[in-house]
Amino acid sequence: MKRFVLRSLGAGLLAACAALPAHAIDGASVEVGTGNASQFLRGGLQWNFSRPLYESANLRLGGYWDLDLAEWRSNQYMNIPGQTQNLTEVGFTPMFRLQMPGSKIFLDAGIGAHLLSHLYNNNGRRLSTALEFGTKIGLGYNITPATDVALMVSHYSNGAIKEPNNGVNFASLKLIHRFK
Template sequence: MRTLKKLATVAASLAAVVFAQAGHAAEGFVDSASFEVGTNPQQRMFRAAAQKDWQQRWFAGSGRHLSGYWEGSLALWQLDAYRNVPGQEKNIAVIGFTPVLRYQADSKLGLYAEAGIGVNLFSSLYKNRDKELSTAFQFGDHVGVGYTTPKWDLGLRFQHYSNASIKRPNGGANWVTVKAAYRF
């Protein structure tokens, strides 16, 4: 119960930081802010992020085009078997920056598909259960689908983190996440 309260406090703090930036949307600083929750059998993740849309449109035709956005994020990972010790919990903060390509309707409403590859910096080395990432620097990539309304963007992502074998071990970490973004 104590861990759940701590996670809720950190998640609320992350969301407050991102949404506090919303006041800058009129000046073009951010176009949306999101909150994600992810899980897998070994850990949980909470992430707050801010997005800035690109104004470019590629491969336009039939009412659809390829575009994208920049995403800056701050996440909390809660590990449940740090250093392969069951029950030993560890929280890791992750800051990231990702360019994301999105195939969407010209109106930017309705169904979309997206993919991104970015960079992430971990607050400490990841060692959980039988997986280990030997560097604090990690690449993060994802593929996702979702649906956008004039104010909300709801999505589902498959996310993968690894250091591209810069240093071994490089066990990788995979997530399925649910995302809700509010558009300003």
Template sequence: MVSIRKVAKSVAALAALMVSHASFAGDGLDSYSLELGAGDQVGMVRAAVQKDWNVQWFASNGRHLGGYWDANIAFWRGTDYRHVSGQNQNLWVIGVTPVFRYQNDNKLGWYAEGGIGASLFSELYNNAGNRLSTAYEFADHIGVGYVLDNKWDISARIQHYSNGGIKHPNSGVNWAVLRVARPF
């Protein structure tokens, strides 16, 4: 089993690499985000960086379909480990997700988005009767948000983690997520 300390060091190194890349590469990463999520007796905090695809598919009436890559690192804390109330499970999750966004051409105002990506867990999830039997999971979400004139991006998402039936049990984990993002 991977220790939390080793995962934390890896996460810190990856975060430092992402920030340094964003600071020094003119065509590198575009934005960063912080997310807070709540599920069935589990909480999450996630940090991420994004790279805009800078494409405009199906452009019409001042709106288009675009998208971005999202690389994220999350910490989960379950409070019903192995279905025992008061027992905690702490784990780390890293992931990457291609996200499609329907938005205004100027990228301000209301938008809707969705994505399906891949995540890797530091250990198998087993909390509140929900079990994931693989460390590799798919992470999909749908959401709506608003980009303010000052470029702050505020959104709400519904997110689901599952291994897609690769191995059982696979009860999945569902989240309500609030997200704030900002360009570098």
């Protein structure tokens, strides 16, 4: 039931955001990742910060709000090879982008809140709360003026709210398309 509610909430949030006027959403993303005998597929919507946080002739620090919905599949649930666990994640992360003017290369980084439909227990790593903090960092490239690709590294942890708190790490490939 909890998973159904979380999925419904996440799908409802994404649908509500998608129903906003086109000028309200600045971009959409898809991301695939793997780590700790787990894989995920994530879809997201982005809203740019209203203005850069810092800008000079040599450097620009801006960013975007990232709302995402992901499905995780773990292949060693409760440390049993071949035993699977699927869970849904809804997350909200402010992402900061550092880029030199005129460069196509950028660095994205952020930390946000993520709700999991089930407690993660895979390949000897456990998360004891449904609320997790996701730290993300990525190196990206502007393929076109409207499309970015980034290699991301993510770490999920509950910030020592409750033990066990082994944390989970993922490596992923993220594709972002901006509408404006």
